Structure formats: structure tokens, C-alpha cells
Amino acid sequence: MLPETRYAYAVARVRVAELNMLNRARLERMLESDTVDGALRVLHEAGYSESGDYEEILARETAFIYSYLREISPEPAMFDLFSYRYDSHNIKVLLKAEFSGLEETSMLVDNGVFDKNNLSIMIRDRELGKLPREFSDAIHGAVDAFSRTRDPQVIDILIDRAYYILFSRLAKEAGCELLEELAAATIDISNLNSFIRIKGRMEDLDLLSRILISGGKIPVRRYLDAFGADIDAFLNEVKGHGYNTLVEIAIENKGRVTEFEKACDNFIIKMVGKFRYKAFGIGPLVGYMLGKETDIKNARIILVGKTNRINNDIIRERLRDSYV
Amino acid sequence: MFDGNFFAILGAAVAFFLAGAGSAKGVSIAGEAASGVVAEDSDKFVSVMILEALPSTQGIYGFVIAFMIMAKMTDLGTALTTGQGIALLIAGLPIGIVGLFSAVYQGRVAAASIGIIAKRSSDMVKGIILTLMVELFAIFAILISILMIGRVG
Numbered sequence: 001m002l003p004e005t006r007y008a009y010a011v012a013r014v015r016v017a018e019l020n021m022l023n024r025a026r027l028e029r030m031l032e033s034d035t036v037d038g039a040l041r042v043l044h045e046a047g048y049s050e051s052g053d054y055e056e057i058l059a060r061e062t063a064f065i066y067s068y069l070r071e072i073s074p075e076p077a078m079f080d081l082f083s084y085r086y087d088s089h090n091i092k093v094l095l096k097a098e099f100s101g102l103e104e105t106s107m108l109v110d111n112g113v114f115d116k117n118n119l120s121i122m123i124r125d126r127e128l129g130k131l132p133r134e135f136s137d138a139i140h141g142a143v144d145a146f147s148r149t150r151d152p153q154v155i156d157i158l159i160d161r162a163y164y165i166l167f168s169r170l171a172k173e174a175g176c177e178l179l180e181e182l183a184a185a186t187i188d189i190s191n192l193n194s195f196i197r198i199k200g201r202m203e204d205l206d207l208l209s210r211i212l213i214s215g216g217k218i219p220v221r222r223y224l225d226a227f228g229a230d231i232d233a234f235l236n237e238v239k240g241h242g243y244n245t246l247v248e249i250a251i252e253n254k255g256r257v258t259e260f261e262k263a264c265d266n267f268i269i270k271m272v273g274k275f276r277y278k279a280f281g282i283g284p285l286v287g288y289m290l291g292k293e294t295d296i297k298n299a300r301i302i303l304v305g306k307t308n309r310i311n312n313d314i315i316r317e318r319l320r321d322s323y324v
Numbered sequence: 325m326f327d328g329n330f331f332a333i334l335g336a337a338v339a340f341f342l343a344g345a346g347s348a349k350g351v352s353i354a355g356e357a358a359s360g361v362v363a364e365d366s367d368k369f370v371s372v373m374i375l376e377a378l379p380s381t382q383g384i385y386g387f388v389i390a391f392m393i394m395a396k397m398t399d400l401g402t403a404l405t406t407g408q409g410i411a412l413l414i415a416g417l418p419i420g421i422v423g424l425f426s427a428v429y430q431g432r433v434a435a436a437s438i439g440i441i442a443k444r445s446s447d448m449v450k451g452i453i454l455t456l457m458v459e460l461f462a463i464f465a466i467l468i469s470i471l472m473i474g475r476v477g
Binding site: 013 | 354356357359361363365368432438439
């Protein structure tokens with residue numbers, strides 16, 4: 001970890017760049033426009049490129065966030081932590097393609113630490129030496145589990161789990177308190193999600209114990225102990241860890257995953273929002289990155305909605321809180 | 325060799341190099357932030373430059389005190405007593421030490437205030453006022469140093 005004042009330059013740049021983010025007013029203007037083109041014009045004013053269809057525009061903007069932050073940051077490697085998420089997506093796509101015998105290269109995404117084509121060859125030949133050990137272990141595990149269960153969901157579970165563990169390990173190695181805090185929150189959210197889903201369907205405790213990830217603020221023991229008890233007992237267990245509102249939303253919206261996902265996204269954005277006004281350190285950069293990803297998510301929700309002529313109120317319900 | 329002249333010159337050196345080093349550090353922190361803003365929006369150059377320059381005053385104060393100590397030596401004649409020399413060394417310490425710390429911390433506030441300009445150029449004055457709060461202590465330090473030099477006889 002470099003001294004935080006080394007980030008003065010990068011933080012100042014991000015502070016200016018934040019002016020172009022999609023705040024509530026810009027999102028409203030996108031919603032009010034009658035056509036997709038009208039909404040795209042708002043994006044263009046905010047610095048997004050103009051050529052191509054909206055998926056291309058948004059993909060280009062995502063690539064831009066990563067190249068921009070790596071360029072201005074004194075520690076570009078820190079953003080690998082976030083880039084590995086794209087790799088984990090690609091690994092899932094590649095494994096599923098392999099098992100189903102279909103070519104699904106169009107589902108692969110850029111911005112990973114590993115080039116998608118190289119990754120594809122590495123997975124095909126099972127030459128996993130270059131991958132972080134969490135990923136290579138998870139790939140072997142997923143191949144093994146799939147051959148026994150024939151359930152593609154195990155791939156998602158194992159690879160996602162590997163990503164969270166990797167993130168947590170790298171954050172610890174970097175000695176960055178902020179990233180460790182973020183890692184703990186991500187793990188807690190993932191655990192809460194698994195707990196509520198599995199408990200809702202009354203599946204077995206054994207499955208839960210394999211899915212839960214240690215390293216969050218709520219110890220894994222707590223979930224396992226609360227599994228037999230009712231949900232109120234669990235609520236009491238997690239009180240004081242700061243996730244009360246999330247759990248309540250999850251319980252209120254039984255079975256409605258979208259509401260809970262939205263609440264999780266909002267929770268993370270609110271959390272990094274705390275670091276927004278720091279003058280130094282990696283915090284404002286991480287905030288900007290997650291904030292931009294939220295912007296892109298929101299833009300996609302609106303553009304998909306506009307393309308399918310969905311009512312504005314319904315689109316509005318789906319929108320995440322923006323960072324600025 | 326450790327006579328009055330030695331201690332007096334040491335005092336002048338301490339006053340300048342501590343305060344000067346502090347200013348260099350303070351201005352560099354603010355300067356990095358300033359260049360970040362200008363890289364995104366070059367119209368803001370003038371306002372961020374003013375803020376960047378604020379932590380440089382400690383170096384100037386250190387320079388003034390070093391100069392005054394040297395002038396005092398001339399006033400007191402060719403050979404200072406050890407007592408006079410040590411008194412002048414001590415007189416150089418307030419601006420040296422306070423200058424060092426206040427310049428670095430002022431640089432941090434200046435960098436943060438440059439963040440205000442990044443958002444709204446019109447709030448430049450507010451940023452300058454916040455940054456000048458730290459200046460107050462450097463001003464006290466130079467006053468104390470001046471008073472101390474005056475008492476050496």
C-alpha cells in the first residue's frame with residue numbers, strides 16, 4: 001500500500017470526472033425521452049460514445065472505466081481485484097459451453113485480467129497454472145461436481161464463491177482496509193443471499209455449509225446455527241452487523257430476487273459513498289468505479305425499457321441508487 | 325569550534341530547512357491534486373494554482389527568519405558569546421518546526437479544497453479560506469521567532 005497522499009492526483013481527476021456521472025436528474029431526462037435515441041443523447045452529453053447500438057456504447061464505456069482508472073491510479077494492479085469478476089463470468093460461460101457442447105463465445109466479456117480468448121484456450125486445455133489458485137481449484141471442483149450432479153448451477157455457485165475468496169485474499173494481501181471492508185460486505189451479502197434462498201426452499205444444511213464463505217463480518221457458524229430456527233431468531237443474530245435493512249427487505253419480498261438484488265447494490269453504493277469526500281487514498285477511485293458500473297446498469301435498464309416500451313414507473317422501480 | 329557563531333548559523337539553517345522542506349512537501353501534495361484537476365479541465369488552472377501556492381508561505385517565513393538571524397549576528401559584532409548563539413538557535417526553532425508541520429498539513433487541506441474547485445469553480449474562495457486556517461499557526465510561529473530574535477542582546 002502506498003501512502004495515501006500519492007493518490008492526490010488520481011482523486012482530483014476522479015472528482016472532475018464524477019461531474020459526468022448519471023445522477024438522478026440525468027436518469028430522469030433519459031426516462032422522459034420518448035425514444036431510445038433521445039435517451040442515448042443524454043448519455044452522449046455525459047461523455048459516452050455515440051457510434052453503434054446501445055450495447056456497444058455501454059460495453060465501450062465499461063472498458064473505458066478500467067483503462068481510465070488503471071491509467072490515473074498510482075497502483076493500477078489494485079483494480080485487478082474488480083477485473084477478476086469479469087474473468088469469473090467468462091469461466092462460468094466457458095465451462096457451461098463445454099458441458100452443453102455449444103459454442104457460446106458471444107457471451108464472453110472483455111475487461112478481465114485474462115484475455116477472453118486466452119482464457120478460453122486455458123480452460124479447454126485445462127492449463128490452469130496461470131490462474132489464481134482459487135479459480136483453478138474451483139474449476140476442478142466444478143468439473144467434478146457437475147459430472148456427479150449434472151446441475152449447471154453448481155458451476156455458478158463454485159466460481160462465484162472462488163471470486164469472493166480471491167477478492168478477500170487479495171484485499172488482505174494489499175493491506176488495504178477499505179478493500180477488506182468491501183470484501184467482507186460482499187461475502188456477507190452473498191452468504192445472506194444463499195441463506196435466505198436455501199432456507200426458503202428448505203434444502204439441506206449440508207448444501208448451505210458448502211456454499212457459505214468465511215471472511216464476512218457475520219461468522220459462518222451463525223448461519224448454520226440459525227438454520228433450524230425461525231427467521232426472527234436469525235434477524236436477532238445479524239443485528240449489529242449493519243445488515244438489518246437488507247435482511248428485512250429480503251424477508252418482505254419472499255421469492256422476489258430482483259428487489260433483494262437492488263437492495264444489495266444500493267447497500268454497496270451507500271457503503272463506498274462514505275469514501276467519496278476523502279481527499280486521498282484509493283476510496284474515491286473505488287467509489288467512482290462501482291458508481292460508474294451502477295450508471296451503466298441503470299442506463300441499460302432504461303434503454304431496455306425504452307426499447308420494449310415499458311412504462312416509466314416500472315423502469316423507475318428497477319433503477320439503482322446512483323453514486324452522485 | 326562550537327562557539328556563538330556556530331549556534332547562530334545552525335539556528336538560521338534549521339529555521340529555513342525545516343520550513344522550506346515542509347513547504348516543498350505541502351506544495352507537492354497540493355500540486356498533484358491540482359494537476360489532476362487541470363488534466364480533466366484546463367479552464368480551472370488559475371483557481372487551482374492559487375490553492376497550490378498557499379503552503380509555500382512557510383518556506384518564505386523560514387527564509388525571513390534565517391535572514392533576520394544572520395542580520396542579528398552582524399548587529400551583535402564579529403564574535404557572539406555561546407549564550408547568544410544558542411539563544412538565536414532556539415529563536416529559529418518555532419518557525420522551523422511549526423513551519424514544517426503546518427506546511428504539510430496545509431498541503432493536505434489545499435488538496436482537499438482543490439476537490440471543491442473540481443466540483444464548482446465558483447467556490448474557490450471557500451476553499452482558500454479553509455486552507456488559510458492552517459496558515460494562522462505558521463504566522464504565530466514566525467511572530468514568536470521574530471520576538472525571540474529581538475530579545476537576544
